[in-house]
Amino acid sequence: MAADRDIGGESASLDRLGAAVTASGVGAWFVREVLPLESALMQFLRKSWRNRGDVEDLCQDIYVRVYEAAQKQIPDPVKPFVFTIARNLLINRVRREQIVPIESIGDLTALDIAADEPPPDRNVMAREELRRLQAALDGLPPRCREAVILRKIEGLSRREIAARMGISEDTVHRHLTDGRCALADLLYAGPSETRWTS
Secondary structure (H helix, E strand, O other), X not given: OHHHOEEOOEEOEEEEOOEEEEHHHHHHHHHHHHHHHHHHHHHHHHHHOOOHHHHHHHHHXXXXXXXXXXXXXXXXXXXXXXXXXXXXXXXXXXXXXOOXXXXXXXXXXXXXXXXXXXXXXXXXXXXXXXXXXXXXXXOOOHHHHHHHHHHHHOOOOXXXXXXXXXXXXXXXXXXHHHHHHHXXXXXXXXXXXXXOOO
């Protein structure tokens, strides 16, 4: 690592943003300030990421990002910085996979740190919208719900949905149309106006 590299017998020094940071100083800071957060970080990752097998790799990716940022300027305070990087990394991974299960969003706001987040009332409203959407999805007939989830959440084409469900593409089209209408009814109409009953 860069922390172990000396140039001309002295540690390499970087001047960024008015803070002089030596490579060995970053290494010592990392060991002293970041590594003690590992158990809390691992707990957060296990709780927030659905694939337990990725947790070790995620932790290492976070460490790399923290270390690289500290070479420019050592962050203060450390804990919010580390957990903000962790949160952002998880959000980026979810976006990259283009699969956003409602459960994966639940614990990302569990950190009690300062960040550029919407006010608490907007968080409450967003969570309520997610609950309403989940309830509306749960209110769809099973085959219709399956088609909507495969199309809108998993991003499959109609042909792929037809193959997976063992139905024709016309039937998939009908399920998607019925699902879209039913979701609109369930989300925006009054209880007496809903199209589907359970």
